[in-house]
Amino acid sequence: MNGWILAATVELGGGGAAALWGVTTGPVARRVVAQNLTTAALCPALLLLAQGYGRPAYVDLALLLALLGPVGTLVFARLLHEDLEGRRPSAWGLTYAVAGVGAVVVIVVCAATGPGRAMVKLLVIGALLIGGNLIASRALSGGFQGVRGG
Amino acid sequence: MSRRLRLWLLAVGGAGLAALLAAACLDLPGFGGRAHPYGTRAVRASLARHTANTVASVNFDQRAYDTLGEMSILFAAVLGCVVLLRQARDEHRERPRPAEVARPVRRYALLVVPVALVCGLYVIAHGQLSPGGGFQGGVVAATALHLLYLGADYRALERVRPLGTFETVDALSVCAYLVLGLAGVLAATAFLANTLLPYGTFDTLSSGGTVPLLNAAVGIEVASAVVVLLANFLDQAVEIEEGNGG
Amino acid sequence: MTGVLNLVALLLVAGAATAAVAQRDPARQALVLSVLGVLLAVLFTVLQAPDVGLSQLAVGAALTPLLIMLSVRKIRRRGRGRDGAR
Amino acid sequence: MSALMQVLPYLVAAYVFLTGCYGLATSRNLIHAVGCLSVCQVSTYILLLAVGYRSGGTAPVFSDIKPGSRPVVDPVVQALTLTDIVVGATVTALLLALVLQIVKRHGTLDPDELRELRG
Amino acid sequence: MDRRTTPRAVLLAAGELLAWWAALALLWLVLITTVDTLERVVGASAAAAGALLARAGRRAVRWR
Numbered sequence: 001m002n003g004w005i006l007a008a009t010v011e012l013g014g015g016g017a018a019a020l021w022g023v024t025t026g027p028v029a030r031r032v033v034a035q036n037l038t039t040a041a042l043c044p045a046l047l048l049l050a051q052g053y054g055r056p057a058y059v060d061l062a063l064l065l066a067l068l069g070p071v072g073t074l075v076f077a078r079l080l081h082e083d084l085e086g087r088r089p090s091a092w093g094l095t096y097a098v099a100g101v102g103a104v105v106v107i108v109v110c111a112a113t114g115p116g117r118a119m120v121k122l123l124v125i126g127a128l129l130i131g132g133n134l135i136a137s138r139a140l141s142g143g144f145q146g147v148r149g150g
Numbered sequence: 151m152s153r154r155l156r157l158w159l160l161a162v163g164g165a166g167l168a169a170l171l172a173a174a175c176l177d178l179p180g181f182g183g184r185a186h187p188y189g190t191r192a193v194r195a196s197l198a199r200h201t202a203n204t205v206a207s208v209n210f211d212q213r214a215y216d217t218l219g220e221m222s223i224l225f226a227a228v229l230g231c232v233v234l235l236r237q238a239r240d241e242h243r244e245r246p247r248p249a250e251v252a253r254p255v256r257r258y259a260l261l262v263v264p265v266a267l268v269c270g271l272y273v274i275a276h277g278q279l280s281p282g283g284g285f286q287g288g289v290v291a292a293t294a295l296h297l298l299y300l301g302a303d304y305r306a307l308e309r310v311r312p313l314g315t316f317e318t319v320d321a322l323s324v325c326a327y328l329v330l331g332l333a334g335v336l337a338a339t340a341f342l343a344n345t346l347l348p349y350g351t352f353d354t355l356s357s358g359g360t361v362p363l364l365n366a367a368v369g370i371e372v373a374s375a376v377v378v379l380l381a382n383f384l385d386q387a388v389e390i391e392e393g394n395g396g
Numbered sequence: 397m398t399g400v401l402n403l404v405a406l407l408l409v410a411g412a413a414t415a416a417v418a419q420r421d422p423a424r425q426a427l428v429l430s431v432l433g434v435l436l437a438v439l440f441t442v443l444q445a446p447d448v449g450l451s452q453l454a455v456g457a458a459l460t461p462l463l464i465m466l467s468v469r470k471i472r473r474r475g476r477g478r479d480g481a482r
Numbered sequence: 483m484s485a486l487m488q489v490l491p492y493l494v495a496a497y498v499f500l501t502g503c504y505g506l507a508t509s510r511n512l513i514h515a516v517g518c519l520s521v522c523q524v525s526t527y528i529l530l531l532a533v534g535y536r537s538g539g540t541a542p543v544f545s546d547i548k549p550g551s552r553p554v555v556d557p558v559v560q561a562l563t564l565t566d567i568v569v570g571a572t573v574t575a576l577l578l579a580l581v582l583q584i585v586k587r588h589g590t591l592d593p594d595e596l597r598e599l600r601g
Numbered sequence: 602m603d604r605r606t607t608p609r610a611v612l613l614a615a616g617e618l619l620a621w622w623a624a625l626a627l628l629w630l631v632l633i634t635t636v637d638t639l640e641r642v643v644g645a646s647a648a649a650a651g652a653l654l655a656r657a658g659r660r661a662v663r664w665r
Contacts, residue, residue, distance in 0.1 A: 039457075260662060474585065
């Protein structure tokens with residue numbers, strides 16, 4: 001119907017299928033990375049959907065995903081760190097690529113929104129998304145060294 | 151019953167159920183149809199009472215009694231968890247060793263905890279205007295607190311989380327919901343009827359009569375319930391050990 | 397166009413649900429369940445239910461995985477304590 | 483395509499329910515069974531929201547659109563689903579607490595071994 | 602006089618709280634769409650709660 005929804009469909013189909021494949025196969029280390037990248041792949045899709053439906057109120061979903069997605073990854077990084085020890089899961093190339101896609105989507109949606117409070121909100125979401133994603137990747141690749149009992 | 155027999159029984163029952171479900175699906179009104187009689191009436195009632203978010207209006211005004219039931223299920227489930235996970239006589243507590251978390255992760259946690267709390271409060275407060283409400287915002291606000299466990303260690307979380315207070319607040323907010331309902335009776339209408347307060351200006355924080363108040367009560371209840379719930383699980387997973395201790 | 401979007405979201409959710417059942421190890425299942433939670437939130441947005449999507453996001457992205465992983469940790473720790481005592 | 487789309491969401495809901503049931507019945511780990519039960523719950527959410535959907539409709543939230551300017555989907559089913567998701571999470575927690583108690587009392591996570599214990 | 606009640610420590614604590622409060626109140630203003638008095642009051646109290654939690658969290662993590 002419009003380009004925004006088409007872009008969201010592509011992002012959802014590609015990112016969702018890749019994340020699903022990554023999280024169901026392979027060693028635990030790779031599955032955790034895929035779980036982390038789910039957030040980064042689907043949050044831009046939510047932003048595109050909000051723009052495509054013409055409903056600024058839907059942006060709250062992207063805000064919460066950008067906040068809580070990294071928290072979910074930290075849960076696994078913390079409570080699975082014994083399984084992850086030895087082979088540090090890191091896919092920095094992929095992480096930066098997905099973060100770049102997120103940044104591009106945020107900038108394009110910002111340009112479509114025009115200056116104002118809504119644009120600042122989008123920028124806050126972008127900062128939370130990319131920052132959270134990088135920190136979660138950092139946590140997976142050895143953020144919890146000395147966690148034993150706690 | 152052997153494992154094989156059980157699988158066969160499951161296959162037969164599953165096939166029967168699948169056939170029935172498929173037949174039922176084919177008889178349902180088509181996906182995306184135009185006729186939604188209840189929806190149309192709910193939207194009209196919500197607009198008449200100046201509530202911008204119809205879903206919140208259904209939850210806290212038109213079907214507020216139902217939400218009272220949901221709240222009591224939530225309360226009972228948390229109560230059950232507290233009883234099941236309490237420290238038994240043959241168990242003791244052991245202080246977990248402090249964790250060493252990488253500095254960027256710790257700083258991220260410290261920065262995001264207040265941001266997530268404010269976002270949770272925003273979702274609760276704007277429940278009757280934009281998507282959101284007490285149920286969602288309460289979970290977000292409670293999850294925010296647990297970033298302190300994930301980004302630092304359990305002792306840091308315990309310092310900022312007075313568990314007794316959260317248990318009391320949980321009970322008090324359930325009472326607040328009931329009292330707001332009874333206030334409707336005292337105002338000579340009906341239990342949980344939205345006739346107590348003026349409906350206010352459409353699309354502002356004070357619109358919708360008692361909807362924002364009930365919404366806030368649910369938000370506080372859900373937030374403290376989740377905190378109490380996770381506290382019990384964390385105690386079990388981190389502190390409580392078997393045996394009476396040395 | 398919206399029909400294709402609905403189709404993609406529904407198929408992804410069906411796939412994630414199958415995967416969540418097929419993972420027999422609780423920790424790996426928790427990983428799939430958290431992805432399923434986020435995919436469901438997107439499906440609910442596509443079905444024009446942002447309130448429900450928010451609810452699913454709040455619960456599915458962090459709370460359910462945390463509960464399951466804490467239970468797994470408790471059971472693993474208990475097993476370790478048993479082995480140590482023996 | 484459109485004839486299939488008329489029933490596909492309901493069929494997906496039924497499929498998810500049956501898959502969850504299969505996982506529940508064949509599970510050898512109680513925590514895994516609790517996860518499968520939450521998959522079963524998901525099917526009810528999909529079914530309810532699919533019943534309430536309306537083609538071309540938008541969310542019945544009027545903070546950013548004018549009332550009556552666009553067709554809206556059914557808010558009643560959304561309200562039902564919304565509360566159940568959060569309440570369902572606490573019920574999952576209650577089940578996990580029961581599992582932890584079972585492990586403490588019987589020392590096993592396998593439902594088959596539990597039956598043998600009782601005799 | 603305790604170390605935590607010296608004028609310098611009190612000033613530092615007040616500064617930290619105020620900085621967090623200002624930042625979070627700004628965040629609230631970004632999140633909302635229409636601004637009125639009640640909105641400002643609710644936003645200010647939410648930001649105050651956030652600021653208190655931020656300071657409590659930072660102190661809890663630094664002690665150990």
